[in-house]
Amino acid sequence: MALLGRLWNVLRRARLDDDLRQEFETHLALIEEDECAHGLTGDQARREARLRFGNPLSYRERTLDAVIATGVEHASADLRHAVRLLRKNPGFTTVAVVSLALGIGVNAAMFSVIDAVLLRALPYRQPEQLVRLTQQDGKTDAVTVTEYDVLKEQNRAFSSIAAYRGAGERRLGPSGGQDWIVTMYVTAGFLATLDVSPAIGREFDSEETQPGGPQAVILSDSVWRDRFGADPTILGRLVTLDGTSFKVVGILPAAFWLPQPTDALIPLRPSGGLDDLGINTQIVARLRDGVNLRQAQADVGTLTESFRRALADRAPPTYRGLSVSSYHAWLVGDVRLNLLLLFGATGLLLLIACVNLAMLLIARFTTREREIAIRVALGSGRRRLLAQCLMENLVLAALGAGASVLAAYVLLRGLVSWVPFTLPAAAPIHLDGRVLGFALMVALATSVVFTLVPLFMTRRLNVHDALKSSGRTPDNVRTRTRNVLVVGEVALSATLLIAAGLLIHSLYRIQHERLGFEPDGLITFVTPFDPLRTAADRTAFTRAIRERLPSVPGVRDVAATNVLPLAGRGNLPTQRDAHPEQSIGGMEIRMVTPNYFEMLGIPVRRGRSFTSADVRTSLPVAVVNDTLARTWWPAGGAVGDRLVIGMFQGRKLTNDSPREVVGIVGDTKTLTLKDPARPTVFVPLDQVMGDTSRVAWIVRTDGSSGVAANLRSAVAGIDRGQRVLQLRRMDEIVASTTATSRFNASLFALFAGMAVVLAAIGLYGVLSFLVAQRRHEVGTRMALGASRGDVLALFLRQGITLTAIGLGLGLGAALLLTRWFSSLLFSVQPRDPASFAAVAILLLLVGVAASYVPARRAASIDPMAALRAE
Amino acid sequence: MPKHPNDRLQGTLDLLILKTLARGGSLHGYAIAQRIHQATGDSLRIEEGSLYPALQRMTGDRWLRAQWGTTDTGRKARFYTMTPGGRRQLEEEERRWLLLTEAIEKALRFA
Secondary structure, eight states, rough: HHHHHHHHHTHHHHHHHHHHHHHHHHHHHHHHHHHHHHTTTHHHHHHHHHHHHHEEEEHHHHHHHSSHHHHHHHHHHHHHHHHHHHHHHHHHHHHHHHHHHHHHHHHHHHHHHHIIIIIIIOOSSSSSGGEEEEESSOOOOOOOOOHHHHHHHSSSSSEEEEEEEEEEEEEEEEOOOOOOEEEEEOOTTHHHHOOOOOOOEEOOOOTSSTTTOOOOOEEEEEHHHHTTTTTTTTOOEEEEEEOOOOOOOEEOTOOOOOOOSEEEEEOOOOSSSSSOOOOOOOOEEEETTOOHHHHHHHHHHHHHHHHHHGGGGGOOOOOOOOOEHHHHHHHHHHHHHHHHHHHHHHHHHHHHHHHHHHHHHHHHHHHHHHHHHHHHHTTHHHHHHHHHHHHHHHHHHHHHHHHHHHHHHHHHHHHHHHOOOOOOOOOOOOHHHHHHHHHHHHHHHHHHHHHHHHHHHHOOOOOOHHHHHHHHHHOOOHHHHHHHHHHHHHHHHHHHHHHHHHHHHHHHHTTTTTTOOOOTTEEEEEEETTTOOHHHHHHHHHHHHHHGGGTTTTEEEEESSSOOOOOOOOOOEEETTTTEEEEEEEEEEEEEEEHHHHHTTOOOEEEEOOTTOOOTTSOOOOEEEHHHHHOOOOTSSHHHHTEEEETTTTOOOOOOOOOEEEEEEOOOOSOSSSOOOOOOOEEEHHHTSOOOOOOOOOOOEEETTHHHHHHHHHHHHHHHOOOEEEEOOOOOOHHHHHHHHHHHHHHHHHHHHHHHHHHHHHHHHHHHHHHHHHHHHHHHHHHHHOOOOHHHHHHHHHHHHHHHHHHHHHHHHHHGGGGGGGGOOOOOOOOOOHHHHHHHHHHHHHHHHHHHHHHHHHHTHHHHHHOOOO | SSSSSSSSHHHHHHHHHHHHHHHHHOOEEHHHHHHHHHHTTTTTOOOHHHHHHHHHHHTTTTEEEEEEEEEETSSEEEEEOOOOOOOOHHEEEEHHHHHHHHHHHHHHHHH
């Protein structure tokens, strides 16, 4: 009969059954009548009829089977049964589902991030053709304008080359007011290199990128829409950036993505000054079709001589030309290893979750052994049993799947918002279906295997024994399997714990690094200057702040610098006077007020720091830090010698006059806590006032609340239009530098914690099972004189043995694997004995704790009851 | 297209039932069984456990039509009639049966 009809009949079973009942009744009656006609009496006839007819129940079943899709019926019955079973075992169900949800969810979330950041290509045509050019000798990345020009002219490997550099925030006019947008310098051909066309208009042409040429700007789509109302006649209009006029020549497409968020592009031109050294500028190029990275490198290599000739005496003796590398790799380089390690951790977690699931299933099967034996005895076919088991698995897997999707979604959101480093993702990070599917399949496979394998092993099930024994005779295979699984779980947890331990230890070390200054009780903020302000203006403003701010309620003292410690770089090439070989291209320069060192608690090692006598009209002075003193004056004699800021290898790039070194101060961390302090030159702010584009203020407060607001209003009182940025406590700055380390440590600790919990549950389960199985034996022992303590010790020993073996394996694996961690660690060995020891102790304790409850239960067994029971 | 893929026996039963109803009229289950018993010279008795599944199946396949009615002794029973589709199926079954018996006969002759 057709399938559709059979399916339809599933719903009509009751009705069909009734009809058949009626039909059979009649049939029986008719046989009876017949028998009566043959001479049998009423009762005899009825008996004869029933004998002749047979078993109506069985016939009904058979008839209905012929016309009803019983497979579906069975499936729906199995489904209801499975759901009921899961509801009656909330403990089992919860642990199974939660294990799956966490294991799968975490993996899905992590992979989605990795896919978006590492695997997905940049949103440009043939992104693998995009390369980046840097210096070969590695001391600096910067490519000078000279080299760039030669490269552009003489290369054969690239279809297009361009350069870009952040140009800071500028005030957009004519809207006036406080409309600051982020700008970026780009050369002509930048968009062509990325192979993107402006939505409207064109790129910069060669005229606009020449020094002194007409100024042009390309706006982003959002700026065009928000500030100019998507005006279709925008091209050719003049807008101002910080007061300078720029002609709008193009609008970028709406979906445009750049590695740095940008609102407007302006032409990058050779300035004839410091910028031409190429610091902070990126050179990107697109390989010609058919050219690969190696060939490009070879081609660029042939130009080394041309570069050297063009650079003339500016080329250092170690000059080796330029190097070509993948642009994408550079963009994600910082985070790559980090993300991969995190992914490894989530993989381990999934493994543990599956092991947990397997153990749960084996345990459950053992408890149901009796039930299954009964059903086999009652005639349940093997196929039905199998179908039922599969259905149970399916339901569990479905629940797990639902929970995992939810978990994955939540975890992904949390992960993305919590990640402290910028993820260079070309597109918004969303849940990747592939890994969800993969993980689900892994989980499903695990549950199917560990349900079906024991079932198949019952082929040899002696039903009689199973009914009788209620599991007294331990199945060795099953016990061994569970032991192996729990040892595996412990091992995996140990590995994760080690990773977490190393990261936590590393974090501890970082946070206890000597800063070189005292951040407590200090508030900082930055006042960037409008480039339109004259030097005199800026000086007046700064002086006004220094005079008036100390009298703000809550303020004890005020100091200033151009860049705060750990808050960025501010560098210029600097050379020791008359020693061109002692030049540093990226010397950190700090312009500070006299009370700066005292405010931050930086000790003066030699000579003096600045005083109010160091002004513009007095002798130009400087103070150096320990690192610079050691580098340039290893034998001493820094104080009294001179250095020149803006001079590099004999070439004068600015007109700052030589400064006399009057003191040496202690080192402070410059950029990160991990790296040692950089050589730094301090100059008095008063002597260079007007040369800075911003001032960073440090305020010592008395700790009362509301000081921040008072500061803002004080600044506003002096100059209403002055922006106040990054108002925060000094120790927040310090904390933000450890953000990545904290993130890693926390995440790994979280994973490790989950793993330990799962392993503990597994251990507890195995031991409980053991105790239940060996009740009789325990009773015997106690009857023969063993004390409760002996029994307790017996089971504790079991638990500890399993833990120890797992621990050993895990530590062994960790010894092999942790060397990949070293780049994430700070002053901690990958085989750090402290971490290993701590993990060992922790896991042993966990093992004892997890074994204790079942062991106690064993110890409190009443021997008489145990012996008497079956 | 074989409606009875692996079941020669099932096909044979269908054939007998259809033949019984081919002469027209509606019969209830007991009557069909009796008729077949008589037609085969009292040698073939169809077990109820096979008859009713076949009847239900063939009704589902629309070779028979079933209707509730009353027997002459006033009992409620389901009466089966052959449909045009059933008549076609009967022809098909008869043809197949003939082919089968011919083939077996040939095989037996050459044993």
